[in-house]
Amino acid sequence: MESFEFVFILHLMIRVLGMTQDLSQCLQKKNQNIVRAIGLIGSVMRNMNEMRENGWDALFEEVKEFCLLNNIEIPNMEDMIPVRGRSRCRGAKLVSYYHHFHHGIFNVVIDQVYCELNNRFPERSTQLLRCVACLDPRDSFANFEVQKLVELAKIYKDDFCDYDCIKLAGDLPIFIDEVRNDDNFDTCIDLGNLAEKMVQIGRDTVFPLVYRLIELALILPVATATVERAFSAMNIIKTERRNKMNDDWLNNNMMCYIERDLFASIEDEKILKRFQGLRNRKMNLPNEGSRIEDVGTSGSGVNS
Incomplete structure (x- = not known):
């Protein structure tokens, strides 16, 4: 723990986890705010890229200050050491300490996190979430876009035929104009409130395709969370x-x-x-609250 490498990795972890903490917490919430999640995904990836390009010097100076303050020896960055994972015997490839920390640890960790984010949030999934975000009712439907919502409907081919998509493209501008000028929708802050308000004032029957699209958008995060919980339960059971x-x-x-x-x-x-x-059964199950004595020798009746 009193080595320069340990301190360096610890400070790097603090910075990386600090960048991804808000996104991690947002994705774990049951009532996920899709718009905020989309924004955080983009922000985290941009910050990770910025850190890789320009964050090395600040991190390196921070680690050196910590080591000087706590009397931890700082190696000479020009000295040579064997490449990690290679044999230390004769003929092993050597690199400088600077190369080891900068390219062997700093760049590798950030690249792995960046790659993980790309794998978990590929372009198609991110585009799907961006389309769902167009239904966000806050700020008078500031994110509303007809083309993205029609694209979202086309993803659900079993629920929207070609004719429905064409009709939806015509219904959406009328719907958005009406809700923006209707005081009943001023209090809506998420998709759930929007769906409830549409049912309360009968807009779900006036705009059935729009309401169906909102229903599917509401199901998406719930279905994702349910699948994650099911796999977690499977590993435990x-x-x-x-x-x-x-x-x-x-x-x-x-x-x-x-x-x-x-x-x-x-x-x-x-x-x-x-x-x-x-x-x-050979005997009745015990009543609630009763004690079962000597279960191990009570016979097959209890165990049955």
Whole structure:
């Protein structure tokens, strides 16, 4: 911990994680603000690129000041060391300390984070989110664009045929003009409020295609979060010791784990009656609150 390399990596981690923290927190929220998420993705990637191009000197000076303050030895940046991952025996490729820290650690870490962001948010997915952001009702629908919304409808081919897309292109300008001049929509701050307000004042029947598009936009982040929770639950439930679990039993366990808030509201007595009625048993399941003594020697009745 008292080496220059450890201090350098620690300061680099602080800067990188500081840049990505807001984006990470935003994406983990259940009520994701898509417009803000899109803006943060672009900002993080631009800042990472800016740091790679111009952030080395500031970071290097910061690390040296920390080392001088805490009496940590700073190596001579002109000295040569073997390339990381190579053998230290005779014939090993040598590089300077400066090259090792600048190109072997600093550039590599930033490139890996930048590459990870590109993989997680490819152009097609980002474009989809940009299209959804056009429905954001804040600031009197400041992000509204007809062409992007029609493009969003074309992505959902099962819900919008070619005729629907043509009709939607004509309905959207009328819809946006009406909601901008309707005081009922002034209080809308997200897609959920917009959909509720449309139903309350009957606009969902006047503009059915627009309302269908809003519904699909609302489903998108929920479906994504549900899939992430399902995979997380699968890793917790189906471990190496339980890898022979059949699909039905896995599905039942995952359902109970994912929807545990719902299952927690069910009374224990109802659960006991449900399992008691599934098949005949040698003895009745114990009532709620009763003690089961000596389970290990009670016989097959309890275990059944």
